[in-house]
Amino acid sequence: MTRLQPMAPSDAPEDDAPSVEAAALAGDGGAWAALIKRHDHKVVVALLARGVLLERARELAQETWLRLMEQQRLGRLGELTLPGLAIVQAGFLAANDRRRSALPPGLTDVAPAPGPSAEDTVIGRQRLALLGQALASCPPGARRVFMEVYDHPELGYAEVAQRVGLSVQRVKQIVFEVRKRLRQALAEADS
Amino acid sequence: MKAEEMSGVGGVQAHASADELALFILDALDPPARRHLERHVAECAACARALSAEAAAEVALTAAWSEVPRPLAPVLSLPVRPAAVVPVPAPARAVPRPVAAPALRRSSARHHALAGNSWSNGLAAAVLTVLFVGYWNDGGRMTTMMGASGRSRAAGELGEAAQCTRELFTPAPLLLASMAPEPRGARMCTVADPGETPGGLCQEPAAACGE
Numbered sequence: 011m012t013r014l015q016p017m018a019p020s021d022a023p024e025d026d027a028p029s030v031e032a033a034a035l036a037g038d039g040g041a042w043a044a045l046i047k048r049h050d051h052k053v054v055v056a057l058l059a060r061g062v063l064l065e066r067a068r069e070l071a072q073e074t075w076l077r078l079m080e081q082q083r084l085g086r087l088g089e090l091t092l093p094g095l096a097i098v099q100a101g102f103l104a105a106n107d108r109r110r111s112a113l114p115p116g117l118t119d120v121a122p123a124p125g126p127s128a129e130d131t132v133i134g135r136q137r138l139a140l141l142g143q144a145l146a147s148c149p150p151g152a153r154r155v156f157m158e159v160y161d162h163p164e165l166g167y168a169e170v171a172q173r174v175g176l177s178v179q180r181v182k183q184i185v186f187e188v189r190k191r192l193r194q195a196l197a198e199a200d201s
Numbered sequence: 202m203k204a205e206e207m208s209g210v211g212g213v214q215a216h217a218s219a220d221e222l223a224l225f226i227l228d229a230l231d232p233p234a235r236r237h238l239e240r241h242v243a244e245c246a247a248c249a250r251a252l253s254a255e256a257a258a259e260v261a262l263t264a265a266w267s268e269v270p271r272p273l274a275p276v277l278s279l280p281v282r283p284a285a286v287v288p289v290p291a292p293a294r295a296v297p298r299p300v301a302a303p304a305l306r307r308s309s310a311r312h313h314a315l316a317g318n319s320w321s322n323g324l325a326a327a328v329l330t331v332l333f334v335g336y337w338n339d340g341g342r343m344t345t346m347m348g349a350s351g352r353s354r355a356a357g358e359l360g361e362a363a364q365c366t367r368e369l370f371t372p373a374p375l376l377l378a379s380m381a382p383e384p385r386g387a388r389m390c391t392v393a394d395p396g397e398t399p400g401g402l403c404q405e406p407a408a409a410c411g412e
Contacts, residue, residue, distance in 0.1 A: 051228040058226075058256035063249065064242050141262075142270030153272065160266045167228075182229035190223065193258065 031090040035082060046075050048166040049093035056097040060104050070107065074100040092164060137196060144195035148188050155181055156188040217241055217248045222255045 033041035050071055057067035074096050081087045145153060158170050159181070167185075171178045217225075217238050224230045225238050242248050 055226055055256045055259055058253050059260040061253055064239060064252065138265060138268050139270060141265075142272070145269065146272035157271070160263065163263065182227065186220075186224055186227055186229055189227065189262070190220070192262070193223075 031092065035087060035090050037082065042075070042079055045090075045092055049096055050075070052093040052163070053096045053100045056093075057100055057104055060101065062104055062107075066107075070100055070103050071096075073103055077103075094163075137199065140195050140199050141192050144192045145188070148191060152184045152188050155184045159185050216245065217251065219251075219255075222248075222252050225252065226255050226259045 030041050030044050034045055053071040053074055054064075054067045057070055058064065062070065077099060078087065078090075078096060082090075145156070148156070155170070155174050155176065158174060159165070159167070162170070165173075167178045167181050171181045174181065176184075221230065221234065221238055225235060230238065242252050
């Protein structure tokens, strides 16, 4: 499979997501590189959630970006809403991949985790309320950083760090801690 | 296979911890740890499943995030202004203005103003009743033992207790002032009253209020 080659750094500003996407829509390779760097891991995570193996998920993510760039070059890409569009495209590729495979899914992919799949998982009202309570119990500063990250999936850690005035490493640490607290709240409710 | 170990190509390696998996999903692992985890997950089916589950949890959280109730912003402490009573003007200079349901509004305001007094009086009466019933059930022994002077002293103490109860549950003077019956001819201000404070008392001729 063709792997994307690293491109030259883009001149597009990192903190202005719409302009980067507009530049990518205009065919700017550097803008595409910036967007791939920003959103590729989210695409991989979405594929992992579908039970795709990590290595295969990386390949499918690469193929996803190639297809999007190809569609842009053909003028079929009217707008670029990321990471949603890439995740949807990757989902189609994963489904095709599974259908094309001669081997049963269990031998090529990791069997999905026990319980409902990511698509079927619906966080009920009660669990949403628990999440809200756990979020409210976090320090306001940490809460703000976490909400900034999850309210703006189009932004990367670097952009969020710039917005909140913290280092990228600190933003990652805060997101990890708050997310851990949310997961613990759900786990305690389940137990 | 033990929980802490796995059989890999390079020998026995520790399973990835939940924190490592979460950090990987968040793209927050440093490069050496990430490479180590990727090598391990490629060879360990259990950790690959755990990674898939962690990814599914992340996708679910992301999908439901917009519905997670957000903590409310701290409530601003607004300054409390005392109710301003505008003096009632002379009827000759007053300009009648139509007022929606003035009688009902006045009745409601008076009800609220008197509610505090009624409540404290009722509570005092209840205390007295309890004391009296207790004395009654006691068969009058307390009275007998105390004698005439004791009875009068007991009556005095009961009176003091009632007074204390009434004082205890009487609203503070400031509250009383705000709950006092509005002056005759005054009415509550509304937003529609130009130049007046909503909720305060406005000047209003008695005739316009239906009296």
